[in-house]
Amino acid sequence: MGESGDEALTPAGRLFLQEETKQVINCVIGLKNPIDVELVKSEVRKSTMLQHPRFSSLMVRDERGVEHWRATQVEIDRHFRIIKEALGEEGDERAINGYLAELSIDFDGLSMDKPLWEIHLLMAHNCLIFRIHHALGDGISLMSMFLASCRKLNDPQALPAIASPSNISYPPFNFWNLLATLWFSFLFVLDFILRCFWVRDPRSSITGGAGVELWPRKIATATFSLQDMKTVKTAVNATINDVLFAVISCGISRYLDFRAPNGLRDGVQLTGLAMVNLRKQPGLQDLSNLMKSNSGARWGNKFGMILLPIYYHRSNFSDPLEYLKRAKATIDRKKRSLEASFSYKIGDFVMSTLGPKFAGLLNYRILCHTTFTISNVVGPQEEIMIGGNPITFLRANNSALPHALILNMVSYAGRADMQVQVAKDIIPDPEFLAKCFEDALLEMKERVTAKI
Incomplete structure (x- = not known):
């Protein structure tokens, strides 16, 4: 049995840990200005993300093989991978996409001895890649969490507006x-x-x-x-x-x-x-x-x-x-x-x-x-920024x-x-x-x- 205080994974979370369906989401964030590594780490330390128990927990299995989340101390430096050199000479987009292509078949890239997320900093390309195991949440959850760490470019004190769904017309009930x-x-x-x-x-x-x-x-x-x-x-x-x-x-x-x-x-x-x-x-x-x-x-x-x-x-x-x-x-x-x-x-x-x-x-x-x-x-x-650095594009793959x-x-x-x-x-x-x-x-x- 899991220890007291452990939280069981949801059925969907357990599904994304199976060999056939193992999934990692790669969120790609382009930045206008050069990346300040220490500033990024500081922003992560004070972010809402680390207040969420899933981002500060290990995935552990009990003696029956049932997965649980177990709270742990997050060591920020272990979650950062800093790539200083340029990834080729074909321009930023091709270089970033080439790096992502390698990550897409790197199924063991997220070590199970720490919470299941990482941040890769491509310094020469002003690009940040946030890797999150799909067991932690889906795209809507993760986009909402990301936006909680951002601010509007034209109003640095304001959170980005959450997009309201367009009115959907349903046929009358008969x-x-x-x-x-x-x-x-x-x-x-x-x-x-x-x-x-x-x-x-x-x-x-x-x-x-x-x-x-x-x-x-x-x-x-x-x-x-x-x-x-x-x-x-x-x-x-x-x-x-x-x-x-x-x-x-x-x-x-x-x-x-x-x-x-x-x-x-x-x-x-x-x-x-x-x-x-x-x-x-x-x-x-x-x-x-x-x-x-x-x-x-x-x-x-x-x-x-x-x-x-x-x-x-x-x-x-x-x-x-x-x-x-x-x-x-x-x-x-x-x-x-x-x-x-x-x-x-x-x-x-x-x-x-x-x-x-x-x-x-x-x-x-x-x-x-x-x-x-x-x-x-x-x-x-609307244009937004993270840590004072304007974001030029947002992309995702898995x-x-x-x-x-x-x-x-x-x-x-x-x-x-x-x-x-x-x-x-x-x-x-x-x-x-x-x-x-x-x-x-x-x-x-x-x-x-x-x-x-």
Whole structure:
């Protein structure tokens, strides 16, 4: 049994410690000015982060192999890795992405004899990489904690504003809408269950599979203007997530045209696995609210998964706005279903009854049976600073998965950066794939503005 005062890990936290599903989140922070190492350490020592028990606890196992958090004394210097020399001569972005690609397959980089986080300082590139084990929390929790240590650039005493969720219109409650919810839930939950066991995507030139999480990685960055995304979404009464999904669908079709023009049947389905925040209040949360154990928006891993099908169409014969219409229709149906909540609840049930090994196996199988992963975290829409140093960009990615393609988007101050992580032996040119995504948005914007 654990010692008195130990806190048991949540089922989701235990899942992220399994060999098949071990995950580390890498938060990438670009800074305008050179890094003052001692100032960064001082900011960490007085930060809200160290007041949170998970960031000052060891992960220990009792004699039954059950994991617990055990409070410990944090030795700040052990959590810092300082890289003084430049990481190549190809510019900051390529150097940082190259370093992140190495971290994405460094599964043992976070030592279990200290709390499961680290800060890497890339001195020559004015970049800070905050590595956090996924067992500590999800992207919403971690972004909220990060913002608690930042201040507005134009008001140094003020905390960054927490983004309020946009108003989501739900259909009125009546028999037919209830029937639609039950029908979509049945279809999508059945599809989810079948994916866990038997159904898999057809092979393509971006398909991963079992063992691919161990393959060498490359990372590129696709950058989007949020104003361009808003222009496109307004024209068809869509959302930013609709536009993002359409951009991914269109961009992948463009890439497949280049890589395997005769290898796929037109209209073939490839499937993405998307993470959905399930807190009662969507969007970023006030940190004090997250840390309350009785809060509906509490700290931890509180997300479900949904399957997002995309359809390959030859670029020469397809209108990019058709991708947006299909994306909006798909996501609207997903919103009316209980698929995300079901995936969270069934995962929690399997972890609690059959144990983390079986739950990890199911998660691994659904990854092997789909083609890519996508996540989107909303960051502050105003410029901020940390320790008095203005932040130039925010990005995120995670440890490699059996997928050969992993997409992680974070928005900040009018732009959105999407990290395109690939298994380089399957997708050798992620820079070209990133450009396919960027061009897809620009072409959608051109089509929209031409119709105005």
